[in-house]
Amino acid sequence: MKVLPRRRRAVLINSVLGAAVLAGAGGAYAAVTGDSGSPARSGARTVAVAKGTVLATVSGSGSLSSPSDAAVNFSTGGRLTEVDVKPGDKVTKGQLLGKVDATAATETLAQSRAALTAAQANVTKAEAGQLSSAPSNGSSSSRGGSAVASAPAATPTVDPAQVAQARAQLTQAQNAVDAAQRAVDGTVLKAPAAGTVASVTAKAGDTVSGTSGGGSGGSVGGNGGSGGNSASSSAGSSSSLSGFVVLTNPSGMQVTANFSEADALKLKPGQAATVTLNAMSGKVLNAQVLSVSSLPVSGGSSSGGGSAGGGSAVQYAATLTITSPTDDLRSGLSAAIQVVVGEASGALSVPTAAVSGTGANRTVTVVKADGTAVRTPVTVGLEGDGTDQIVSGLTGGEQVQLATVSSTGNGGFPGGAFPGGAGAGGARNRGGGNTGVRTGGGGGGRG
Known part of the structure; x- marks a missing residue:
């Protein structure tokens, strides 16, 4: 027997192996891309093309x-004379929460009202010209033993400057009364809204601070417009609120x-x-x-x-x-x-694991009644969390093959896919939730 030279023998062996690989690759490629059916993979799972609602969630x-949670404080500080609620109590809007000693505030209000009365009187006099010095009233006098009538009394003179000054003083006096009234109102604390008392930070006899030096009118749901309460709300939890009383209210929960x-x-x-x-x-x-x-x-x-x-x-x-x-x-x-x-309602859909490819190049493997598998191009609409909407390429009830991923498959390729081909994709990471498709048509409730 004639022995081939070593180099020639190596070339011949490599040529034979290369032809075998190319033949195998060509067969695999034809099986993947060809229109003719091939036997479905042994043990492969199949599902029917369903109609329902496809959801994509994050x-x-x-x-x-x-x-509606609120921290409520007195607008007028002082010594607490009464505390009318405790944690856990349910209160209604306007319900009394507590009071502070109103003695000083009441005295200030009385003094302010007296000053207002005096200022109103001054305005009246100024407008009547009675604040100007005027000649004395006429009287009879005796000259040389005979009676002589005195000159008529002069007409009161109205001084515009005095009127303006009197009116300015009246405005200041009225503002002082309003502030004193708010201070009195601020010694009584009422609930700005209905809710549950979460905390109370002081007891009767304790001294509490006021807000804004007596507060201002129009606080959140205040004492019917009296401005006696100071309240604040927060989008955070009630634990982030602080005040004499903290109220919680689930209404409008976010x-x-x-x-x-x-x-x-x-x-x-x-x-x-x-x-x-x-x-x-x-x-x-x-x-x-x-x-x-x-x-x-x-x-x-x-x-x-x-x-x-x-x-x-x-x-x-x-x-x-x-x-x-x-x-x-x-x-x-x-x-x-x-x-x-x-959301796509009444849509044909298949599990994500049945779809291979990306973009416009999507395919599924349809398993025919005779057991043959045909790679079929499809158009994908909404990509749901676990299912994909199929716009074209499939009809309801057709059986499609689910991709499987294994360490060893046909020819040693993962999932039995030829490298670079359509392969057994499907397990795309969409990063959403876990809702897939609801079969039965129509959108139904989400809860």
């Missing part, structure tokens, strides 16, 4: 707060949540959402996006879900209004939030 986390930068760009006012309370896992509340901040959350920590993740991801805060009943809620409760950023 998620975040935050806590409940109530704009939640402020942080979202990753990618998810925050999808948020818009008016979008529907669900809120799940961490302390009440079975409690799901309906909500609506109220506003989205254009400034990042300080610190940039990642506390919610979403596509960005990571401890250093940039986040943006959004405020949502709770639309479900809130009577049993409390400020400060932590919550997980899912916002619906896309």
